[in-house]
Amino acid sequence: MPMVNIKITKTGATAEQKAELIKGATELLQRVLNKNPATTIVIIEEVETDNWGVGGESITVRNAKPKP
Amino acid sequence: MPMVNIKITKTGATAEQKAELIKGATELLQRVLNKNPATTIVIIEEVETDNWGVGGESITVRNAKPKP
Amino acid sequence: MPMVNIKITKTGATAEQKAELIKGATELLQRVLNKNPATTIVIIEEVETDNWGVGGESITVRNAKPKP
Amino acid sequence: MPMVNIKITKTGATAEQKAELIKGATELLQRVLNKNPATTIVIIEEVETDNWGVGGESITVRNAKPKP
Amino acid sequence: MPMVNIKITKTGATAEQKAELIKGATELLQRVLNKNPATTIVIIEEVETDNWGVGGESITVRNAKPKP
Amino acid sequence: MPMVNIKITKTGATAEQKAELIKGATELLQRVLNKNPATTIVIIEEVETDNWGVGGESITVRNAKPKP
Numbered sequence: 079m080p081m082v083n084i085k086i087t088k089t090g091a092t093a094e095q096k097a098e099l100i101k102g103a104t105e106l107l108q109r110v111l112n113k114n115p116a117t118t119i120v121i122i123e124e125v126e127t128d129n130w131g132v133g134g135e136s137i138t139v140r141n142a143k144p145k146p
Numbered sequence: 147m148p149m150v151n152i153k154i155t156k157t158g159a160t161a162e163q164k165a166e167l168i169k170g171a172t173e174l175l176q177r178v179l180n181k182n183p184a185t186t187i188v189i190i191e192e193v194e195t196d197n198w199g200v201g202g203e204s205i206t207v208r209n210a211k212p213k214p
Numbered sequence: 215m216p217m218v219n220i221k222i223t224k225t226g227a228t229a230e231q232k233a234e235l236i237k238g239a240t241e242l243l244q245r246v247l248n249k250n251p252a253t254t255i256v257i258i259e260e261v262e263t264d265n266w267g268v269g270g271e272s273i274t275v276r277n278a279k280p281k282p
Numbered sequence: 283m284p285m286v287n288i289k290i291t292k293t294g295a296t297a298e299q300k301a302e303l304i305k306g307a308t309e310l311l312q313r314v315l316n317k318n319p320a321t322t323i324v325i326i327e328e329v330e331t332d333n334w335g336v337g338g339e340s341i342t343v344r345n346a347k348p349k350p
Numbered sequence: 351m352p353m354v355n356i357k358i359t360k361t362g363a364t365a366e367q368k369a370e371l372i373k374g375a376t377e378l379l380q381r382v383l384n385k386n387p388a389t390t391i392v393i394i395e396e397v398e399t400d401n402w403g404v405g406g407e408s409i410t411v412r413n414a415k416p417k418p
Numbered sequence: 419m420p421m422v423n424i425k426i427t428k429t430g431a432t433a434e435q436k437a438e439l440i441k442g443a444t445e446l447l448q449r450v451l452n453k454n455p456a457t458t459i460v461i462i463e464e465v466e467t468d469n470w471g472v473g474g475e476s477i478t479v480r481n482a483k484p485k486p
Contacts, residue, residue, distance in 0.1 A: 079255060079404055081217065081357040084379075085325060091383060093196045097207065098382045100199030103354075106374040110367050111358065117404075119215060119255065120199035121153060128297045131304030131324035132351050132389075139301065147268050147459060149221040149421065150239075154247065161332045163246050165343065168335030170242040175220075178234045179227060185268075187419060187459065188335035189289060200215050200253075221461060229400045233411065236403030256403035257357060264433045267440030267460035275437065283391060283472050285353065285425040288447075295451060302450045307422075310442040314435050315426065321472075323351060323391065336419055336457075365468045369479065372471030392471035393425060 079117035080107045087137055088124035096122050147185035148175045155205055156192035164190050215253040216243045223273055224260035232258050283321040284311045291341055292328035300326050351389040352379045359409055360396035368394050419457040420447045427477055428464035436462050 082103045091099075100120045107113040127137035150171040159167075168188045175181040195205035218239040227235075236256045243249040263273035286307040295303075304324045311317040331341035354375045363371075372392045379385040399409035422443040431439075440460045447453040467477035 079402075081255065081257070082375075083355040083357075085353040085355075086379075086383065086385070093204070093206070095382050096196050097199075097204050099378065100204055101202045102378040102382065103375065104199065104202040106371065106378065107356075107358075110370045110374065111363060113358070116201045117253070118200070118202070119217065121193055121217070122197040122199075123193075124197070125325055125327070128300050129326040129328070130351075131301075131308065131326075132322070133320045134305045134308040134322070136297070136301050136304055138297065147266075149459065149461070151219040151221075152243075153217040153219075154243075154249070159247060161340070161342065164332050165335075165340050166246045167242065168340055169338045170246065171218075171239065172335065172338040174235065174238040174242065175222075178231050178238065179222065181222075184337045185457075186336070186338070187421065189329055189421070190333040190335075191329075192333070198215075229408070229410065232400050233403075233408050236408055237406045240403065240406040252405045254404070254406070257397055258401040258403075259397075260401070261461055261463075264436050265462040265464070267437075267444065267462075268458070269456045270441045270444040270458070272433070272437050272440055274433065283470075285391065285393070286443075287423040287425075289421040289423075290447075290451065290453070299450050303446065306446040306450065307443065310439065310446065311424075311426075314438045314442065315431060317426070321389070323353065325353070334419075365476070365478065368468050369471075369476050372476055373474045376471065376474040388473045390472070390474070393465055394469040394471075395465070396469070 079119070080111070080113050082107070082118070082120045083123065084120065085123045085125055087127050087130050089127065091124065147187070148179070148181050150175070150186070150188045151191065152188065153191045153193055155195050155198050157195065159192065215255070216247070216249050218243070218254070218256045219259065220256065221259045221261055223263050223266050225263065227260065283323070284315070284317050286311070286322070286324045287327065288324065289327045289329055291331050291334050293331065295328065351391070352383070352385050354379070354390070354392045355395065356392065357395045357397055359399050359402050361399065363396065419459070420451070420453050422447070422458070422460045423463065424460065425463045425465055427467050427470050429467065431464065
């Protein structure tokens with residue numbers, strides 16, 4: 079019964095894409111560690127871009143910058 | 147000062163029920179490990195059913211299936 | 215299938231005490247939200263006292279202070 | 283590439299304040315452990331006051347009490 | 351820069367298996383959401399069987415029971 | 419009572435450095451959001467380099483590569 083927690087920025091992942099993440103992560107644990115897929119839990123957390131920082135800046139600020 | 151994190155699907159837990167979870171988890175840590183209830187923190191996270199998977203499928207999909 | 219994560223300092227909780235936490239948290243979710251105990255997961259994390267801080271100090275440092 | 287997760291109650295932190303948390307946490311890891319700020323990730327989670335408990339009560343309930 | 355956290359019981363996953371989990375989770379995020387693999391972080395946590403409970407019992411206790 | 423969780427690779431942070439992280443994170447929350455330092459909790463998790471991946475590889479593997 080592994081637990082997979084996936085954190086992504088909230089930028090429009092669809093229900094279909096989230097279903098693929100759930101399916102793919104469950105299969106990964108089965109393939110690599112032979113974990114029973116019936117009891118693998120996957121939780122996806124979508125985080126606002128104001129609330130996710132990298133390089134000392136929020137993703138909101140980074141995305142607003144002109145691309146070089 | 148233990149920390150308890152409870153993740154449930156977002157399916158209508160009321161403020162009263164959440165208050166009971168907070169009270170119950172705090173008492174559990176006091177009873178079993180003699181932790182001071184004044185400093186026990188409980189955080190409840192409610193996760194959309196699209197974002198919670200088990201058995202390789204989202205809870206949304208599972209709940210939509212006819213019961214056998 | 216709720217998920218409960220309990221973080222405590224690593225200060226000698228026994229296997230019996232941890233079993234009581236697992237049992238108690240599972241019953242709490244069943245009693246309050248009618249969650250099926252068979253699929254409730256409880257994970258206990260024990261954190262070294264050097265790695266847990268409160269009030270700006272580690273628990274190691276706090277415990278070393280003379281009690282007033 | 284450290285990961286910092288900050289959980290606060292959802293009580294009106296502004297985008298500017300969240301940007302300061304991201305900047306400050308990134309600098310802290312650089313100053314203390316010489317971690318490359320370019321790859322430090324900071325995630326801020328804002329939790330409803332009904333969902334955050336301390337002392338066995340939700341923050342909602344605590345805030346509603348008259349101050350002594 | 352997604353973050354994937356995988357929690358499994360500490361029951362002998364090898365460095366090679368953990369490397370496969372890291373590779374597989376990174377590819378999954380790239381395939382489904384087109385996330386840049388260079389900045390995807392995967393953290394694997396291995397939890398003692400005394401500290402992981404399901405169905406109200408620790409994995410240690412469950413594994414000690416005779417199989418039907 | 420904010421909660422700060424810092425995840426770093428287990429590569430020799432000293433008790434003094436961890437104390438500085440605890441102090442710094444607590445001050446950050448006080449300075450930016452006026453949070454009472456007495457109730458801010460900081461938890462540091464040190465993760466084995468086999469268990470931390472970035473760019474699809476574990477830190478163990480990355481560190482073993484010759485620097486360009």
